[in-house]
Amino acid sequence: MSAPQSMPNGRRNSVSASDPPQFIPIPVNPRGVPQSSYGPTSPTLSTSPRNTFSVSPGSHTRQRSLSSLATPGVARQLTAFLPADYPLAEEEDGPGDKRQGKQxxxxxxxxxxxxxxxxxxxxxxxxxxxxxxxxEELVAKLPAYDAVGIRSKTKITAKVIDACPKLLVIGCFCIGxxxxxxxxxxxxxxxxFNSPFSNSRSVAELVIAEIISLSRQLLDRSSEMRAGIWNKLSKGCWEIRGKTLGIVGYGHIGSQLSVLAEAFGMSVxxxxxxxxxxxxxxxxxxxxxxxLNRADFVTLHVPEIPDTIGMMGAAxxxxxxxGSYFINNARGKVVDLDALASALESGHLAGAAVDVYPKEPGANGPGFNDNLGPFIPRLRQIPNLILTPHxxxxxxxxQRAIGSEVSTALSRYLDVGTTLGAVNFPEVDxxxxxxxxxxxxxxxxxxxxxxxxxxxxxxxxxxxNIEKQFSDSKGDIAYLMADISDVGEEEVENIYKQISAASSNILTRLLY
Known part of the structure; x- marks a missing residue:
């Protein structure tokens, strides 16, 4: 079918929904935007494209292919000025050249x-x-790095940060x-940076699995079978349909869990x-x-902050x-595990699932014992209690989704300076x-x-000429990004020295 023809008044003929056109002409660049920021020749031009590259005065420059420079409109690769006092492990440039290294x-x-x-x-x-x-290991080894990625076990303390003058960015490959x-x-x-959403579904599905396992005492029956004991019974085993689930913390995980639970016939x-x-x-x-008074199952999905530490105790x-059940897949310090053990031992609670602990081993293998807390031996003896290693x-x-989200955030911050998604910085781009x-x-x-x-x-x-500029603040910290034009390479060092010399300066990076 050909394209719909225009009427003399410039309006197109109407088209029947049962006979749609196969081609609709789309005007090309109707606003006259310059080619450098418009059209199919600049597919990378988002606000912070992954294909732009930069290095800070607190980091090193990478050597990369410049083939993209032949294509008009794509984002230009950036390098960075490194001040003379920046701690490089080795000098990689000749005399008179800008100091460069590898991040x-x-x-x-x-x-x-x-x-x-x-x-x-x-x-x-x-x-x-x-x-x-x-x-101690971080203080000894991290000063050689410009960025670090961690999960929940590694603690980046003030002592560690003070010991790492090169450190520019921390990626938490987890929610917390x-x-x-x-x-x-x-x-x-x-x-x-962190990944606040990427594992929400995985945690929500685990909670559903734990609810069913607790209500049917599945782990006890499985352990008995492994021990050669046949123990078919229905006493104390329930369907979850018609039961009430109480969710403490209705964020990304809690809301997804809510939908899944209702699909199983639970009230939420x-x-x-x-x-x-x-x-x-x-x-x-x-x-x-x-x-707590109304729920048959109580599950926690809260962060570890002063208001939530110890929020579940004996009272x-x-x-x-x-006869209700308790589940904690949030943070270990929000629950008094000694009080939980007492509630289970007395029979007040019919079962529980615990995935997080106040102290956790630093690596897989043996070591989950009373060194991590006096409650551990008690918990290991309680029936219908699911203990999982976080x-x-x-x-x-x-993990793929978290890896993608956080690694992209690290790269974009190091390369082009964007702080979108930062948890402790103003979000600027x-x-x-x-x-x-x-x-x-x-x-x-x-x-x-x-x-x-x-x-x-x-x-x-x-x-x-200041081409574009954006500044924002968060508490006592502010962040400014500005692009200026008509700058010679010989002027970069002087601009850096003037900006970084101010008493208000925390960190200055010039990408050019």
């Missing part, structure tokens, strides 16, 4: 290998370690960030500190005590219905510098949030 990333705790490969292909040097590092001193990191200009109530719109037929209750377990998000799908912007530099300036900073910076940049 190094340390990935701990067996982070998904796809993430490591992605970062290697992006030009970084990546060291992949399967275990967590102690504070309580294992990092976020305030100290921000004060030192270290951005922190939830408690959260802020009013949240329910999914399906779930209902929000006014207090934690009300939820809270006493409020739960007799596997809530441990699925291939979740600028569109790409293109191949036609050959005399442009990007200023990435982390500074104290105090009056007069933008005025001082703009005065320094006054001899150049």
């Amino acid at each position: 190094r990333i340390l990935l701990l705790e067996n982070i998904n290998l796809d993430a490591a490969e992605y970062l290697k292909k992006a030009g970084f040097e990546v060291d992949h370690v399967t275990k967590a590092y102690s504070e 960030t309580n294992q990092v001193d976020l305030l100290k990191a921000a004060q030192r200009g270290v951005a922190v 109530i939830y408690y959260d500190v802020i009013p949240l719109m329910p999914l399906g037929s779930a209902r929000q209750v006014d207090s934690l005590q009300e939820l 809270e377990f006493a409020h739960m219905k007799k 596997i809530g998000g441990s699925t291939e799908e979740a 600028l569109r790409a510098i293109t191949t036609q912007d050959e005399r442009h530099i990007r200023v990435c300036h982390v500074h104290k949030n105090e009056p007069g900073v933008l005025k001082r910076v703009n005065n320094i940049l006054a001899d150049h």
Whole structure:
């Protein structure tokens, strides 16, 4: 079928829904946007394209192919000015050249290998370690790296951050960030990224599996069979249909769990500190005590913050219905495990599932014993209790998704300065510098949030045209990104020195 013909008045003929056109002409660039930022020749031009590259004064430059420069409109590769006092392991450039090196990333705790490969292909040097590092190991080894990726066992403390002057960014390949001193990191200009959504489905599915397993005492029957005991019984075994699930924390995991539970015929109530719109037929209750009084199954999905540490103790377990079940896949410190053991031993609770603990081993293998807490021997003797080694998000799908999200965030921050998704920084971004912007530099300036900073910076940049600029603050920390044009290479060092000399300066990177 040919394209619909236009009428004399310029309007197209109407088209029947039963006889749709096979071709509709689409006007090309109707607004006259320059080719450098429009059209099929610039597919990488998002606000922070992955194909732009940069290095900071606190990191090293990678050598990469410049073949993309032949294509008009694609994002231009960036390098960075490194000040003379920047600690390089070795000088890689000749006399008179800009100091350059290679950016190094340390990935701990067996982070998904796809993430490591992605970062290697992006030009970084990546060291992949399967275990967590102690504070002493981090202080000894991390100073050689520009970025680090961790999961939940590695603790990045203020001592570690102070010992690592090169460190630019921390990637938490998990939901939580309580294992990092976020305030100290921000004060030192270290951005922190995490993956708040990627393993939500995996955790929600584990909770459903635990609810069914507890209600049918599956682990006890399985253990008995392995011991050669045939124990077919129905006493104390229930269907979950018609039961009430109480969700504490109705965020990304809690809301997904809500939908899954209703599909199994459960009634869902939830408690959260802020009013949240329910999914399906779930209902929000006014207090934690009300939820504990009504629910047959109680599951926690809250972060570890001062308000949640120890939120489930002896008094809270006493409020739960007799014969109900308790599940914690959130954080270990939010539950008093001695109190949980007592509630199970007395028969007040019919069962429980625990996936997280106040202290956890740093590596797989033997060691899950009373060194991690006096409650461990008690828990190991209690029937209908599921103990798992923090596997809530441990699925291939979740780890691939987390690896993709966090590794991309690390690369984009190091390469082009964007802080979208940072948990301790203002979220700032600028569109790409293109191949036609050959005399442009990007200023990435982390500074104290105090009056007069933008005025001082703009005065320094006054001899150049500020093409685009974005600044935002978060608490005492502010972050400015600015692209300026008509800058000679010989001017970069002087611009850096002037900006970084201010008392408000935390970290300055010039990408050019």
